Amino acid sequence: MIDDEEMKIVTKNVTKKFELESSKKKHIKELLTPFRKKEDNSFWSLKGVTFDVKPGEAVGVVGLNGSGKSTLLNIVSGIYPQTTGEVQINGDTSIISIGAGLKENLSGRDNIDFKLLMMGFTNAQVKETMPSIIEFSELGEFIDQPVKTYSSGMKSKLGFSIMAHTDPDIMIIDEALSVGDSTFASKSFDKIREFKKQGKTIFFVSHSNNQIKEIADTVLWMHYGELRENGPADVVMPHYIRWQKEFNALPRKKREKYMSQRKKLQRDFSVQDIAEAELRETLEGPNPDPTLVESRKARAEFVTKESKKLNKRSNPHRLGWVNLAIIFALIFTIGYTAYTTVHSAEAQRIEVKQKKEASRKAKIANEKKASEKRKSKKEKRESSVITSEYSPVPESQITNETPASILQDAGNQEDAGNQEDAGNQGDTGNQSIAGNPANAGNQANTGSQANVGGQTDSGNQTDSQAPGDATDVQGTTDADSNGVN
Amino acid sequence: MINALKILWEQVTNLPLIIRMVKFGDQNTYGSFILGQTWKIVNPILQVTAYFLVFGLGFRQVTMPGAPTSSPLYYLAWMMFGMAIWRFMNEAIMNGSSSIKRQLKIVTKMKFPMSVLPSISIGTSIWTLIVLTVLGLAFLFISGQPISSHWPWVIYYLIATLIFVYSFALFNSTILIIIPDYISILRLVMSMGMWFAGVIFNLGQMNNLVGDILRLTPFYYLVAGYRDALFAPDPVLAREFTSTTIIFWCSVLLLLIVGTYLHRSFKDIFVEYK
Numbered sequence: 001m002i003d004d005e006e007m008k009i010v011t012k013n014v015t016k017k018f019e020l021e022s023s024k025k026k027h028i029k030e031l032l033t034p035f036r037k038k039e040d041n042s043f044w045s046l047k048g049v050t051f052d053v054k055p056g057e058a059v060g061v062v063g064l065n066g067s068g069k070s071t072l073l074n075i076v077s078g079i080y081p082q083t084t085g086e087v088q089i090n091g092d093t094s095i096i097s098i099g100a101g102l103k104e105n106l107s108g109r110d111n112i113d114f115k116l117l118m119m120g121f122t123n124a125q126v127k128e129t130m131p132s133i134i135e136f137s138e139l140g141e142f143i144d145q146p147v148k149t150y151s152s153g154m155k156s157k158l159g160f161s162i163m164a165h166t167d168p169d170i171m172i173i174d175e176a177l178s179v180g181d182s183t184f185a186s187k188s189f190d191k192i193r194e195f196k197k198q199g200k201t202i203f204f205v206s207h208s209n210n211q212i213k214e215i216a217d218t219v220l221w222m223h224y225g226e227l228r229e230n231g232p233a234d235v236v237m238p239h240y241i242r243w244q245k246e247f248n249a250l251p252r253k254k255r256e257k258y259m260s261q262r263k264k265l266q267r268d269f270s271v272q273d274i275a276e277a278e279l280r281e282t283l284e285g286p287n288p289d290p291t292l293v294e295s296r297k298a299r300a301e302f303v304t305k306e307s308k309k310l311n312k313r314s315n316p317h318r319l320g321w322v323n324l325a326i327i328f329a330l331i332f333t334i335g336y337t338a339y340t341t342v343h344s345a346e347a348q349r350i351e352v353k354q355k356k357e358a359s360r361k362a363k364i365a366n367e368k369k370a371s372e373k374r375k376s377k378k379e380k381r382e383s384s385v386i387t388s389e390y391s392p393v394p395e396s397q398i399t400n401e402t403p404a405s406i407l408q409d410a411g412n413q414e415d416a417g418n419q420e421d422a423g424n425q426g427d428t429g430n431q432s433i434a435g436n437p438a439n440a441g442n443q444a445n446t447g448s449q450a451n452v453g454g455q456t457d458s459g460n461q462t463d464s465q466a467p468g469d470a471t472d473v474q475g476t477t478d479a480d481s482n483g484v485n
Numbered sequence: 486m487i488n489a490l491k492i493l494w495e496q497v498t499n500l501p502l503i504i505r506m507v508k509f510g511d512q513n514t515y516g517s518f519i520l521g522q523t524w525k526i527v528n529p530i531l532q533v534t535a536y537f538l539v540f541g542l543g544f545r546q547v548t549m550p551g552a553p554t555s556s557p558l559y560y561l562a563w564m565m566f567g568m569a570i571w572r573f574m575n576e577a578i579m580n581g582s583s584s585i586k587r588q589l590k591i592v593t594k595m596k597f598p599m600s601v602l603p604s605i606s607i608g609t610s611i612w613t614l615i616v617l618t619v620l621g622l623a624f625l626f627i628s629g630q631p632i633s634s635h636w637p638w639v640i641y642y643l644i645a646t647l648i649f650v651y652s653f654a655l656f657n658s659t660i661l662i663i664i665p666d667y668i669s670i671l672r673l674v675m676s677m678g679m680w681f682a683g684v685i686f687n688l689g690q691m692n693n694l695v696g697d698i699l700r701l702t703p704f705y706y707l708v709a710g711y712r713d714a715l716f717a718p719d720p721v722l723a724r725e726f727t728s729t730t731i732i733f734w735c736s737v738l739l740l741l742i743v744g745t746y747l748h749r750s751f752k753d754i755f756v757e758y759k
Binding site: 001018019057076078079080081093094095102103104110114115117118120122123136321323327330331334337338340341342345346348404 | 486501502505506508509513532591593595596597691693694698699702725727729731732735736738739741743746752753754
């Protein structure tokens with residue numbers, strides 16, 4: 001690990017790989033397969049960049065479009081991580097680029113508020129810094145207009161003003177100063193110089209060679225993912241300017257060919273190259289491993305091992321074995337619990353239904369017994385009475401009612417039953433002949449159950465006289481209340 | 486697994502930031518209105534008025550057998566508690582899921598804990614929960630009934646709701662960026678969810694297979710649990726408490742683990758989707 005407290009920014013062999021997706025669908029598919037072997041569709045925006053930045057230094061980053069400048073800045077500011085390599089940053093960073101992080105629909109003032117809050121300022125701090133930001137931005141009355149009405153110069157002014165007042169240790173400016181007018185630019189440079197004096201680090205990208213010359217101490221010349229030159233501004237800048245002139249002087253075809261060649265190199269780059277670079281470094285180091293120096297085989301092994309390791313690191317977010325196991329366990333638990341619960345509920349329902357059925361039969365059986373007794377008594381006394389139809393349940397009293405009314409009904413029904421019995425006391429032949437053979441078997445089977453059901457609650461019993469589904473709901477609510485009690 | 490817990494912990498450590506952002510958002514939305522912040526209270530009430538009229542006064546008898554009072558407010562209180570938790574979940578999930586997508590442009594240009602964004606949306610929606618709960622309590626007391634004896638459980642159910650909503654929103658937020666069509670599925674799920682979660686009809690009385698299955702969903706668990714804690718003890722929930730609790734927390738963990746995995750693996754390339 002790098003451990004250099006004096007430096008503000010220390011980077012070592014930083015690479016950044018972007019996946020060039022063939023299609024979104026494919027990407028999603030790849031993402032969801034945990035042990036994927038993906039085809040190499042990568043583009044290396046950075047191919048191993050190493051540099052240090054001292055405190056109080058202003059670093060200008062130059063290079064053609066697409067040479068990895070913005071990627072480098074984003075990595076340094078921590079917006080996204082590098083693929084491999086090490087980056088160490090001592091201090092807070094704050095990045096601005098043209099109109100970055102401004103909400104179009106909010107007014108300038110609200111944007112200041114919003115950005116500062118997002119950076120973790122408290123409301124009191126926001127109130128405190130607000131006036132000086134507005135003053136610095138030179139926006140005047142426009143500050144209360146929505147940002148979507150701003151020109152790009154005004155946006156970058158606002159962006160710079162906000163950032164300059166958040167007091168970061170490391171200031172990162174992505175082409176934001178190229179847009180403002182010269183008055184504002186010189187004002188910004190004054191501010192930047194002020195920061196430099198305070199020992200803060202400024203890191204900026206610009207396409208204006210004059211701006212770089214004006215404020216940069218050192219210059220990083222990025223060239224297609226590589227750091228071509230790194231040194232004091234007055235050394236690197238003349239080189240860069242000369243190269244630019246030569247390159248622009250080339251005929252267009254040649255220029256395009258060169259560019260596409262370079263791009264291809266960036267695509268063909270792989271982790272193995274990084275590993276080889278590492279090998280070279282260890283061999284050149286102060287005390288290299290003797291086996292590595294001697295045998296070629298050991299060197300090759302080192303490269304393959306290292307590149308495997310790097311490969312793993314360059315695809316860091318995998319759904320590992322453990323997580324996968326946990327996920328399956330969770331799905332299984334959910335499924336199992338759901339199944340058992342539903343199953344037991346179903347079983348309970350069936351049981352309740354059976355109970356109901358049983359108690360209904362028991363009741364019929366009881367009544368029959370009673371009537372038989374009476375009948376036999378009566379038969380002793382009188383022998384001939386006219387028969388009438390017997391209906392086991394008075395239908396008007398079955399339908400939906402509250403439990404209280406059911407209880408009442410129970411009484412009523414009993415009464416009704418008695419009365420009916422009384423009325424029908426002479427019941428003879430018809431009933432006993434028709435009823436007995438059919439119910440004889442049932443009576444025997446359900447006798448014991450019936451007694452339990454019948455004795456414990458009269459509500460259930462009465463209720464159970466209702467035929468089937470109409471009172472299903474009530475039956476179970478009764479059962480519930482019994483269970484709770 | 487560890488990352489999932491880390492992301493939850495991030496919410497706790499960033500709580501002051503979340504609160505400030507919520508306040509800022511409120512000021513922003515209601516700043517230009519004449520009634521100003523009063524809308525925070527009026528808005529949720531307006532949203533439930535239709536349900537009030539139709540179900541509160543129309544279908545009352547269907548869903549409340551064995552009510553101790555015949556006051557229509559009793560049913561309204563019952564409905565209000567369900568509505569409170571449901572509307573809160575609905576709002577928080579819908580806003581939280583699209584929160585990252587909405588702020589992507591800004592967030593990718595600065596150092597900001599992206600996982601906090603759904604929490605901010607949740608925080609903004611919490612007013613609905615508070616207002617409707619207070620309304621429900623008022624109805625309950627006016628109808629002359631006491632608060633449920635399980636009231637300390639309200640803390641448990643609120644925490645469960647927050648974690649569930651956060652996990653679900655985080656899970657959705659990443660998918661929404663990759664697959665924009667997902668929003669219509671989500672909308673469908675959330676609009677059907679109101680009926681499936683038993684906000685208006687009492688699922689506790691559904692004694693058949695469909696009822697059994699619906700009673701196992703996390704949405705029902707939270708709605709019924711909130712009612713159990715504030716309105717009246719619920720024997721049906723008590724009977725199925727163990728299994729529903731297991732299912733609820735397992736689904737929360739599942740959403741959280743998958744959501745965190747998606748979030749982390751896509752965080753770096755969100756920049757490309759803006």
